[in-house]
Amino acid sequence: MFSDLPIRKIIHVDMDAFYASVAQLDHPELIGKAIAVGGSEKRGVISAASYEARKFGVKSAMSGSLAAKLCPELIFVKPDFERYKEISNKIRRIFYDYTDLVEPLSLDEAYLDVTTNKKGNPSASLIAQEIRDRIYNEVGLRASAGISINKFIAKVASDFNKPNGQKTVNPEEVIPFLEQIDIRKFYGVGKVTAEKMYQLGIFTGKDLKLKSVEYLENHFGKSGKYYYQVVRGIHNSEVKPNRIRKSLAAERTFSENLSSEIFMLEKLNRIAEEVSKRLLKSNVSGKTITLKIKYSDFTLQTRSKTLPYFINDKSLILETAKELLYQDKLNNSVRLLGISMSSLNTEHKNKVEHKPISVQLKFEF
Template identity: 85%
Template sequence: MSTNLPIRKIIHIDMDAFFASVEQMDNLELKGKPIAVGGGGKRGVVSAASYEARKFGVKSAMSGNLAAKLCPELIFVRPHFERYAEISKKIKKIFYDYTDLVEPLSLDEAYLDVTENKKGNPSATLIAKEIRERIYKEIGLTASAGISINKFIAKVASDHNKPNGQKTVTPEDVIPFLEQLDIRKFYGVGKVTAEKMYQLGIFTGMDLKLKTIDYLDTHFGKSGRYYYYVVRGIHNSEVKPNRIRKSLAAERTFGENLSSEIFMLEKLEHIANEVSNRLSKSKVSGKTITLKIKYSDFTLQTRSKTLPYFISDKSIILETAKDLLFQEKLNNSVRLLGIAISNLNTETVKTPESKSISVQLKFEF
């Protein structure tokens, strides 16, 4: 174990209900009302919900029908992804005024390493506060932030005082913060894993910390080692300003279930065209084509094929997807089709993450 590792100052910025907030900003009639982006129609799915809608239990990935039942006054809004991307670029431009070490996770969140920053400000807490104030003043949206010694804790902390708040976990507060934390709040612990941990008597970070690495490996496989280290405040992944894209995909949910492959070919052509356009815009190509099929009973199936060369051309993507579609008989009628391209020409060889343990140091945070 090394005691010479530097303590980083990491900020995780997370926009508050981003898609919904942009819609409310652009249409003042929606301000203060429960809205859901997407989700319209009997087969729709909610992409994002405003905080007014969340009070009723409406959340992303929920069916539009269920959302409407939970909140009868819910307003469904068609998504405007180009607008979200436009606003996201403006937000990231603010980030770069403080550091070049910015790692976007999506349109609405990013990590910033401000250990050394362009403002010469030793306080990551004050930098996060200033960034949030600028986002609100210059763009009109609110953001939340988490500040700590690594990406994992900053990510967890950003959810602590949402919306429009921030939480700093200083080096000396890391262990107490993690020990009292509900296991469901740990980034990387999903609903299924949380239920499994509950069955094993693991409810808080302290409970998790009492388990040996062998015990966690036995019950959680490769993830066990991750849980063992993060509950001790150990997560040495650096902020990567040029985050490598691993895959690119597009999919469609149909208004009516499709029961024949013939009816799906036209849909596949549109999806293949979208994937090809996205590859072109991103200036990447890939070797592995994966066809995603979601049946009417919500079971999911994927079929993949890896080519000996990189491709981005629509015709090749479409022909490969067709081959995969006809590869075997469908199990049921189909509600969704998707095409993903992976094994991209952007991928590089990864090095194992250090397992060193960083010591707690007291300095301005």
């Protein structure tokens, strides 16, 4: 199981209720109150909720109407992505004071490889604490962190002492740690997979570890090998400072449901313009255009077309999106439209596979 290959010191930093916390930072009168970013009492979907709102069961991806029922005192605030990017950039500058091996997952979380770091500090745990202190003192927001030998365990650990906490899983603690946690806390195990595992009698990491790789592949396909390895502390993915963007998208939820394609064209025009702006800003192009349609009954449909050439021009994106819209009859009135571009010219054609890196027991954290 164990090898002499070097293992890493990885920190996963995750901001606490980032969007909601930024709103409270900019509007002190909202501090201590239940707030939801995005959506409204009548329509839309919530992007984030403050911890005060979460106590009532309000959470991201929930409809605004349901959230308002769960928490009558809920305050809805509009998202401000330019502000989120500004704050995120400040936080990342702090990260780069410690290492250049920073892999952002989103605006509010990132992996850091501090095995060798700019401070010459051998303790990843102390570095994580210092980073969290600096984020609070210099930006005004709280962050949590997970520290361990690889990205998987660090990400799982970062959720343990939220909010405003951190957890270190030392090399000798990896296996006992993974064995005792609920399978739902495993990164990469979604709600549907967790339910399937429960039905198979897999409730904890220890239960999962008892299953052979053949059994897991038989029940979970290619993901079976992933589950087999991570529960044994094996996860070979390195921190990639230049993550390759695989898609880019924009979407809009409407204040009133739309029932005619004609009324949707104006909306698609604006969405295509936004997608084109983002592509041009990132200096990328794509071949595959996907139209996302969410109906009034919340069912979701996607329609895609792959072109023989790369594009980032608004008119070509809009032309393809229109074609996809008229491709088939709509099932119902529409509450959301989105356009995404994939098969980008940033993707690597040849990916190098690395051998899994296992746990080495003696290592200072």
